[in-house]
Amino acid sequence: MSPKGWYFGALVCLETATSDEASIITQYQVTPFVSDPDSTRVLIRYTRHSVVGRDSSGTRMHLEPAPADIVDTVLVTRTRFGWRIARIDGGAHLLPRSALDSLGARLDAGDRETLTRLLARGGA
Secondary structure: OOOOHHHHHEEEHHHHOOOEEEEEEEEEEEEEEEEOEEEEEEEEEEEEEEEEEOOOOOOOOEEEEEEEEEEEEEEEEEEEOOEEEOOOOOOOEEEEHHHHHHHHHOOOOHHHHHHHHHHOOOOO
């Protein structure tokens, strides 16, 4: 199954996680937070480097600096199909390698170089 297939199969409701937004992150940490027999909350901390923007025609992508340390909570619930993600912040959160692989051809050389530098500094 493709990563996209896994992701969509893991959600209770696909519409809660869809978005046109994407962020480049350089690190993340996942910590179990609160659990009971039918649900668990997971604390997610990540460092955002930039967001992916588009030019006025909507065809060319570029990185817009947006540094921030972000904390979010993901809710996972037990369903008749097993554990599923019930609530997650919409939009893609891409590590530099994933961003290069999936967006590289749509970014200019300067943005590709920025992602390459992040990789060299250990940004996965």
